[in-house]
Amino acid sequence: MCFERTSSMASSAQFLISPVDKERRREKEEKYDLVDYDSLPEFLKHNEFIVNYYRSEWPLKQTVLSVFSIHNETLNIWTHLIGFLVFLALTGYALSIFQFGVGGEPFVGSTTVGNSSSTFVPLQSLLGIGYRSVNFDVIPTALHPVSRWPFYLYLLGAMFCLLMSGACHLLSCHSAKTSYVMLRLDFAGISGLIVSSFYPLVYYPFACNPFIRDLYLSSITIFGAAVVIVSLLPVFDSPQFRPVRAVLFACMAASGIVPIAHKLMAFGHRPEAVLTTVYEAAMLAFYGLGVVVYALRVPERWMPGRFDVAGHSHQLFHVLVVAGAYTHYLASLVYLGWREAEGC
Numbered sequence: 609m610c611f612e613r614t615s616s617m618a619s620s621a622q623f624l625i626s627p628v629d630k631e632r633r634r635e636k637e638e639k640y641d642l643v644d645y646d647s648l649p650e651f652l653k654h655n656e657f658i659v660n661y662y663r664s665e666w667p668l669k670q671t672v673l674s675v676f677s678i679h680n681e682t683l684n685i686w687t688h689l690i691g692f693l694v695f696l697a698l699t700g701y702a703l704s705i706f707q708f709g710v711g712g713e714p715f716v717g718s719t720t721v722g723n724s725s726s727t728f729v730p731l732q733s734l735l736g737i738g739y740r741s742v743n744f745d746v747i748p749t750a751l752h753p754v755s756r757w758p759f760y761l762y763l764l765g766a767m768f769c770l771l772m773s774g775a776c777h778l779l780s781c782h783s784a785k786t787s788y789v790m791l792r793l794d795f796a797g798i799s800g801l802i803v804s805s806f807y808p809l810v811y812y813p814f815a816c817n818p819f820i821r822d823l824y825l826s827s828i829t830i831f832g833a834a835v836v837i838v839s840l841l842p843v844f845d846s847p848q849f850r851p852v853r854a855v856l857f858a859c860m861a862a863s864g865i866v867p868i869a870h871k872l873m874a875f876g877h878r879p880e881a882v883l884t885t886v887y888e889a890a891m892l893a894f895y896g897l898g899v900v901v902y903a904l905r906v907p908e909r910w911m912p913g914r915f916d917v918a919g920h921s922h923q924l925f926h927v928l929v930v931a932g933a934y935t936h937y938l939a940s941l942v943y944l945g946w947r948e949a950e951g952c
């Protein structure tokens with residue numbers, strides 16, 4: 609009796625299902641299997657040491673939803689999405705603790721504007737870093753409002769890079785065309801991170817020498833724009849030109865050594881100059897190690913198939929990129945505090 613009733617309810621329910629619902633149900637029930645490397649189309653073949661767990665040419669909806677499922681890109685996506693969220697939180701935190709002064713110039717410090725005044729708080733102590741490392745025995749009493757846009761530009765560049773990278777890893781498996789577009793956005797993101805990294809690094813130490821400051825900043829910006837344009841050329845998509853593109857990115861990042869060396873020569877006596885150089889050396893070490901791991905494709909090269917889901921080189925590369933970007937964030941805070949305390 610009970611069975612009969614259930615069956616008749618099921619059949620009447622079936623009768624009521626609209627074609628749209630049927631289509632939805634079919635989509636839900638259709639299973640998109642993960643495939644192995646040999647089954648992939650050419651545009652998805654990047655690393656033969658990752659043997660299995662590939663998504664291949666899935667519909668857009670399933671591709672987007674796969675952000676919550678396990679495959680060989682899951683950790684590549686989340687390492688950079690979490691990095692993006694960390695930088696978003698850092699931006700929110702910085703915005704929340706900085707006070708805003710005359711003409712919208714944000715700063716932390718003691719000043720008097722009209723009848724209102726605010727109390728000086730050293731930036732490093734507020735942010736909990738650098739303050740003990742740098743000898744700020746004499747807490748500055750004079751305030752020098754400092755433009756914060758180079759600092760925020762860097763945060764924006766880091767967020768753009770991490771978000772584009774996460775999206776590229778999530779969506780590229782959809783189709784050759786999507787992969788083409790997403791890879792270009794990824795290149796633009798990498799260039800954006802490198803170029804925006806130069807802004808706090810150049811703007812604050814050379815704030816009192818506008819010619820040098822603008823020379824460095826315009827040079828790296830033109831260099832970055834040129835690399836983005838070059839990366840858009842279809843010829844650079846061919847396997848024989850891919851190393852050229854990688855070398856261009858590496859040269860762009862390595863050119864940061866010039867303003868860092870200049871800063872040390874000009875301000876080597878300042879503890880902030882030394883501390884920021886230590887951070888920058890750590891940043892370059894993280895990025896450099898990341899590139900080496902990426903290029904050598906270790907550890908998966910040693911045990912193909914063993915690190916398909918977790919532990920392969922690209923995931924390690926992503927973690928090292930986030931670590932490098934965070935180190936530069938710390939350096940940027942020291943730069944800000946330095947210029948804010950010293951002025952010109």
Ligand SMILES: [Zn+2]
Nearest residue numbers: 684773922926
């Ligand atoms: Zn990546």
